Amino acid sequence: MKIATWNVNSIRTRQPHIINWLNNNFIDVLCLQETKVIDKDFPREPFENLGYHTYIYGQKAYNGVAIFSRKPMTNIITGFTSVVGEEIAENFDEQKRVISGVIDDIRVINLYVPNGASIGSDKYEYKLQWFKVLKNYIDVLRQQESYELCICGDFNIALEDKDIYNSKGKENHIMSSALEREALHNILEIGLKDAFRKFTTEGGHFSWWDYRSGGFQRNRGWRIDHLYLTNKLYEKTVSCIIDIEPRKQERPSDHTPVIVEI
């Protein structure tokens, strides 16, 4: 089974790119971030016509996540509140960043982690607090269910210096600060492993390049889109690659897909 994650930066703008990519890559489950559209206006039909079931959780202009699956998923959950309760979820579901479903006894959790703006900003604090809610969400699910987990998406965090084109001076940079890395490690310590790192240990592999200053042309990238697996799935994983082809195309997303085959 192939599961992919891709921050498409607007489902409506990127619709032809995604259709083209799915026609060239047989993907069972596609997790999308930054769909940037309310559910009523989400272009479901083009993807249903390709044979996908579509599960969406969006809002106007910002954020928004979706999962496309060839087989129907069960136990779909949108947002945090129904799992952790209103007291812990507070207002964190105002931003649509979490959707999850179960397929073949795997719970796929698709995340669009907050960006965080800059170190010490209100958005940075929001990002760190958001991780605490996420931790609670995963803990509750693990108490309630016994599925294997695939937690994937745009994490807006590069865990290691080698995941950044030039890590010099990046310890006080958004996406690579110690507190952000600590927040993500805190999630992973329940027993999640980075599928990409099962096969590739060297640096220089990226999933996002800034639109500005010719980031892609100069290969000034970051690896911030991840697929994390519980051990049983990790052991069964046969490949995990970053496909940079979509980033080369006209009018691309600033992110490119990451695919795991289990």
Added chain:
DNA sequence: ATGGCGAATGCAATTCGA
């Protein structure tokens, strides 16, 4: 260091992303 680019909103210029 700063600003760069792209998308949405909504129709010009601002906000946001990372």
